[in-house]
Amino acid sequence: TLTGPGGAGKTRLALQAAADLLDDFGDGVFFVGLAGIADPSLVLPTIAQALGVKEAGSLSPAEALEGFVRGREVLLVLDNLEHLLAASPQVSELVLNAPSVKAILSSRAPLRVTVEHEYPVPELADPDAVALFSERAQAIKPDFRLNGDRPTVAAICRRLDGLPLAIELAAARAKVLSPKALLDRLDQRLPVLTGGARDVPDRQRTLRDTITWSYELLDETEQMLFSRLGVFVGGFTLEAAEQVSGADLDTVASLVEKSLVRQGEDRFRMLETIRDFALERLAEDGELEQFRRRHVDFFLALAEREASDTQTSLARLDSEHDNLRGALQFARELDEPRLELRLASALSNFWEFRSYLREGREHIREALDRDPEAPAELRLPALTRGTMIAIKQGDLESARRLAEEKRRLHAAMGDEKGVGDSIHLLGLVAITEGRYADARALLEQGKSIRERVGDEADQASSFHVLGLLAMDEGQFERARAELGAALAIAEKHGMERWIANSQCDLAFAELGDRRVEEARLLFGEALAAAARMGWTENVAFCLVGCSAVAAGAGELDHAGHLLGQAERLCEEIQLKLEVYAEAVQDRVADELRSRLGEDRLEALRAEGRLLSVEDAVSEAFAALGSS
Incomplete structure (x- = not known):
């Protein structure tokens, strides 16, 4: 059974496999399309019709079919079984009772019978995806050439999850859009991916229709969870799905089985095209804001819990980097500047120590600017790391401004250690500006305060930066x-x-x-x-x-x-x-x-x-x- 989401290329792969096996089946290879029937009891009669089996006497269609294939070398290609899974035992029995009969099936969900070998159809790798795009674009625009656009087309294919149907629908736009213009429009994928060929089934003429076919096969509980899982960016753990989306293991497993969620080693993910559809459903149900807020709350708690520079914490945040970026964006869209600042402060160590300098600097600056009246305990972590990142990127004016605000806040709190740390940062700014005499005075002052308050670990930083100053001076x-x-x-x-x-x-x-x-x-x-x-x-x-x-x-x-x-x-x-x-x-x-x-x-x-x-x-x- 070839499984995968709609548009993964299951039918095409089944047909190619059947073509390659033609010589191995002396009595023929038969394709049976099942998308057009809705009643599972009609599966065997439809197969019989494809093989030209007639009802005989008192034999039922199933019995006549079994009698016909027994002893024959036949390959059956049964296409689109996902909505007819109740017929799985009959299909299994047909194959088991005829040892020389084999079947290749395509389905968005496995049959779950004992004789089944499931093959999840993978997304196309970049070279194959680019080749498919180019081939389909040339079919409608003969003068289409990749030339220098290969990286852009590869980016388009990645944005479309390497899904063949999505790539073909995107390539159809090559008649009026350059690859760059097409890529720019893919922030909203589903409205772009329309206009399929007239000789394909209706459900394959737009990507939205293809996903709708799968969605409508879900029960109400599955539909609800499917929509809510759309709030995750870049995947999710089972714990996150349980706490944010109210998931349970059985329903998540069912969505995996039905090819709407992919399972990795310890994470789950949706293809981005499918996730777009899930978010549309969530918005239509009036639940988008509620579940985005729950997403922000969950990942804020994670960021605050892991706000250290240990390798364990940094690795945990790395695994959720896309969700953390999403949470910051959701907080902005919810117009919650305090949430945004709490997230930015909690993530400031992560950004610096994982070298996401540009990203960290932009988020810290925006969060501080949007919540100027926030309590000092929220502003201070962002000010500290914001200063360091600004220094590392050569923005010394911003670094000095942030360090000065940090010193003022600590002074107002009567926090001598914090004042010493701020003076130390101002010494770093002075080094980078080449004001070495001022830098030494500030660094020695900061070191003296740190010695007085007895913080030996911070003294390591003082010695270190004084060493950097000495190197800059050639000493x-x-x-x-x-x-x-x-x-x-x-x-x-x-x-x-x-x-x-x-x-x-x-x-x-x-x-x-x-x-x-x-x-x-x-x-x-x-x-x-x-x-x-x-x-x-x-x-x-x-x-x-x-x-x-x-x-x-x-x-x-x-x-x-x-x-x-x-x-x-x-x-x-x-x-x-x-x-x-x-x-x-x-x-x-x-x-x-x-x-x-x-x-x-x-x-x-x-x-x-x-x-x-x-x-x-x-x-x-x-x-x-x-x-």
């Missing part, structure tokens, strides 16, 4: 001492992220002091930790450092590749390298240019940009090993 021996002190505190307290960060920056200090072997070892440890944590920002810094080690060891190709990958990562997350790392990057590029020439350097950089992060990290380890 590498002093930088090694400060960063070594930061690393010692981080190791004492088991602060995994700070250990990796201190190792990376201490490696730069060792490099500046011409202690290449020490730098090599530290970069290796720091890169391994950053890659393990999925910390793109620190991976980029480490790759710059590794490129310098590689160049020094004569591994020039490796060095060029690592530079290219680091540049790509910085562009991708909109990260501005700090002065000391930028100086190393420029020095390596100058050395490669002088030894290889400009053209070869640019070719290596281009090759490096095309590497996956995993491959670039592997190449960095290879370069460090050979060094």
